[in-house]
Amino acid sequence: MSRKDDYYNRAKQEGYRARSAYKLQQLDETAGLLGEGRTVVDLGAAPGGWLQVAAERVGERGTVVGVDRQRIDPLSDPDPTVEYVRGDMTDDSTKDEVREVVGGDAGERGGPVDVVLSDMAPNMTGEYDLDHARSVHLVRQAFEVATDLLSSGGDFAAKVFDGQDLDDLKADIEPEFEYVREVRPDASRDSSSELYLVAKHRLTAPVREGEVVEVTIEDIGEEGDGIAKVENFTLFVSGVEKGETLEVRVDDVKPRYAFAQPAE
Structure with a gap:
C-alpha cells in the first residue's frame, strides 16, 4: 500500500x-x-x-x-x-x-x-x-x-x-x-x-545578537554576572561591577533575557 x-x-x-x-x-x-x-x-x-x-x-x-x-x-x-x-x-x-x-x-x-x-x-x-x-x-x-x-x-x-x-x-x-x-x-x-x-x-527583545549598546549595571546576580536593563529587558553582562556604565556587545538573545559582554 x-x-x-x-x-x-x-x-x-x-x-x-x-x-x-x-x-x-x-x-x-x-x-x-x-x-x-x-x-x-x-x-x-x-x-x-x-x-x-x-x-x-x-x-x-x-x-x-x-x-x-x-x-x-x-x-x-x-x-x-x-x-x-x-x-x-x-x-x-x-x-x-x-x-x-x-x-x-x-x-x-x-x-x-x-x-x-x-x-x-x-x-x-x-x-x-x-x-x-x-x-x-x-x-x-x-x-x-x-x-x-x-x-x-x-x-x-x-x-x-x-x-x-x-x-x-x-x-x-x-x-x-x-x-x-x-x-x-x-x-x-x-x-x-x-x-x-x-x-x-x-524574540521580542529590544536588542539583537551582535548589537552594541550602552548600559548601566544595576545589580550583580547570583552567578556573578552584572544585571542591566534595556527598555525593561534584562541583560546579563559578564566581567563587570555594579554601578558601571559601559558599552556591551550582545552575544545571545532569549525570549525574556539576553547575555552580553563588555565591548572591546
Whole structure:
C-alpha cells in the first residue's frame, strides 16, 4: 500500500477530516509545537484536520482558532476549545477578530498567541518555479500575521515548497526567533517537495545578537554576572561591577533575557 493510501485510509478510519492531520501530529512530536493550555491560530484551516489535532493536544484549557476564507464546518456543537474566523488572514479586520477571540492585544512583548500554524498551499500550476514562488509568498503572508499575533517565546510553522527562494525566506524569518529548522514529516507524499519551516521561541527583545549598546549595571546576580536593563529587558553582562556604565556587545538573545559582554 502506498504512503498516500495508508494515511488517507487512516484518516478515514480515525475520523480526521484530512490526511494532513498526521503531518501536524508529526510536526508536534518533532518540534514540540502544541501543549496543554496553549493558544493556537491555524491559518487556512479548512477543512479542519489540523484543528482536530490541535484541539486534542491543547486540551480543554487551550484555545484553537481556525482562520479561512472558506466556511469551516464546526468539529462539534458546541465546541469549547475551537473558534472559527472567516476572512482573509492578511486583512486587519480578520486579525482584529482573532485578537478578540483569544482575548488580547499586541503589546510591548508581543501578542496573545502561543503558536501560529499554516498548512496553506497555492493553486498548483504544474510549473515548479512558479508554484515554489507562490508558496513562499503564502509563507511570507503567514509570517507577517505571526509577528503581529505571537507572544514572546511563541512558535511559528508553515508549509513551503523547496526551491531557490527557500534560503532567503529562512534568512528573513530567523532574526525574529531563536532558531528556524526544516522539517519533512513522514506523512508528506513521497513525490512532494513540501517541507515545513518551524521557527521556535519568538524574540521580542529590544536588542539583537551582535548589537552594541550602552548600559548601566544595576545589580550583580547570583552567578556573578552584572544585571542591566534595556527598555525593561534584562541583560546579563559578564566581567563587570555594579554601578558601571559601559558599552556591551550582545552575544545571545532569549525570549525574556539576553547575555552580553563588555565591548572591546
